[in-house]
Amino acid sequence: MAQTISGGIRIDGRKSTGTKNAVAFTEPRLVAISMKQHSGIPLIPSVAEGDHVDIGQCIGDNRGAPCCPVHASVSGTVKAVENRGGEVFAVIENDMLYTVTPELEPVDVPLTELSAEDIADRVRKAGIISGGVPACEKLSATAGSVKRLIINCVESEPYLASARRLLLEQPESVIKGAKVLVYALGIRRAVFAAEDGDKELLELLDSRTADKQLFSVKTVKAKYPQSGERELINALYGKEVPAGKRPEEYGFTVFTPEEAAAVYRALATGMPFVHKRITVAGDAIKSPCCLVVPIGATAEEIAEFCGGVKKRFSRLVLGGLMAGKTAESLQCSVGKGTDALLFLSAEKEKKNSGCIRCGRCVRACPMRLMPHLLAAYAEKGKYGKCASLDVFSCTECGCCAYVCPGGVPITEDIRRAKAALGGADVTGEVLNDGKDA
Ligand code: SF4
Ligand code: SF4
Incomplete structure (x- = not known):
């Protein structure tokens, strides 16, 4: 039976793109590749203006930090390595020749001849990020402690459909990636999690995961934000991973289909995540x-x-x-x-007409917080009050702002409070268009 979390909201999917094949866009004239791909850790560029680069060539790394390298995604000439608002970008002009670096090292031995460390090292070199952290960390730092691998096929955000398309179009790459991950983690099986309403996807998963010793498929009811790692673990197993903790500390690790496929590709072809x-x-x-x-x-x-x-x-x-x-x-x-x-x-955007104390945000919050109070204190600059109301447990999912009939920018206020209390990002804002509230 499909499971779910407490709190959260149901949103109309607006997923028309999920019914059409994905298209490859290979001809951008320029790419601007950030040297800060995750967690705010900057990489050190290894290319300079005028250099020629090939697809898959490493262009930045920072070996002393918990991060992984970044690679050229097109072949061409580096036009600039420049700072844009505190973030360094390597700007590459595409020569449209699609030349691939000769440095790629596909695995030419059976998987079983690789150790978990070998695989983690290759995943690091491929620059694969999973859930905002280097995927190699999920494989190496927690080796032996993870008991369950979840392949997260849930796309609970409205509009998002690219994981669905990958599964429908290239399921083998995901399945093979899941097998590599099972082996690297030293566990017995992977759980594919999907929404219960997507019959086409569930049929595909059932047919492609016929080996029930190795795979199982679990469903969750369609509800946002169940695609989040913590929320999905909670929905499937009833386990809460507290804010600031990693799922791996609780025996779970979660990969998206794209991340699993990238792991497979990194081993099979040596091609990094480009x-x-x-x-x-x-x-x-x-x-x-x-x-x-x-x-x-x-x-x-x-x-x-x-x-x-x-x-x-x-x-x-x-x-x-x-x-x-x-x-x-x-x-x-x-x-x-x-x-x-x-x-x-x-x-469709809502105007802020103030809180009417309806309580909808409280009912929608999957973290069981008091969003209206957090927003009110943040607006007044009373950040200490926000801290006492556990503001750092907020995952910034946006459910509260979405359902708010008063158009209160609750999540933006919370982000501001977190930043004032200790360094979260306030450059963004959660969209709140009011539709389906
Ligand atoms: S949903 Fe909006 S109006 Fe209702 S209590 Fe929360 S902040 Fe106030
Ligand atoms: S953004 Fe934060 S406060 Fe608002 S519903 Fe999500 S977890 Fe709760």
């Missing part, structure tokens, strides 16, 4: 679709590829509608953690 699957959607883009793009492709060129933006376009969101962040400009580029580009109009 392409990203994204959903391009929203009411202000002419041809919404799922794309496979080189990491570093800019929103401007992606929009062009998707037919351009409509006149009413007013805002670009990097990531999902609920937890994504507003981009400063169309010059922003796709990073390893970018799941979506949403081109939106201003028509």
Whole structure:
């Protein structure tokens, strides 16, 4: 039977892109690859202006820090290594020749001849990020303590459909990636988790995971934010992973289908994580679709590829509608953690008319917080009060702001409080368009 979390919300999917095959966008003229791909840890660029690079060539790393390298996603010439607002980018002009670096090292021995350390090392070299941390950390730091691997096929954010497309179009790469992960973790099986309403996906998973010794499929009811690692573990197993703790400390590890496929590809071909699957959607883009793009492709060129933006376009969101962040400009580029580009109009946005104490935000909060109080104290700068109300347990899922009839920007207020108390990011804001509230 499908399981679920307490709190959370049901949102209409708006997943029209999930019914069409993903398209490869291979011809961006430029890519701008960030040297800060996760956790804010900066990498040290190993290329300079004028250098030639091939696809898959390492262009930045920081061996002394808990991070993994980044690679060229196109072949061409480095036009600049420049600081943009505190973040360094390597800007590469695409020569459209698609030459691949000769440095790739595919595995040419059976998997069983590799140790867990070998696999973690290869996953690190491939620059694979999983859930915001280097995937190699999930494999090495917790070796032996993880009992359950979950392949997270749940896309509970509205619009997002690229994981679904990957599973429907290239299931073998995901299945083989899951097998590698099972082996590397020294466990017996992987659990594929999907929403109970997606019959096509469930049929596919059932048919492709016929080896019940190795795989099982579990379902959750369609509810946001169950695609979050903590929320999914809670929905499936009733276990709470507290804020600040990693699922691996509680015996679980979670990979998305794309991350599992990237692990398989890194071993089978040696190709690092240089392409990203994204959903391009929203009411202000002419041809919404799922794309496979080189990491570093800019929103401007992606929009062009998707037919351009409509006149009413007013805002670009990097990531999902609920937890994504507003981009400063169309010059922003796709990073390893970018799941979506949403081109939106201003028509649906709510105005802040103040809290009417309806309690909807409290009922929607999956972390059982008091969002209205957190927002009120944050607005007044009473951050100590926010801390006493456990503000750091907030996952910034955006459920509270979404359901709020008063249009209170609760999640933005909470982000500000967290930043004031100790260093969270306040550059973004949660979109709150009020639809389906
Ligand atoms: S949902 Fe909005 S209006 Fe209702 S209690 Fe929460 S903050 Fe106040
Ligand atoms: S954003 Fe934070 S406070 Fe709001 S519903 Fe999500 S976890 Fe709760």
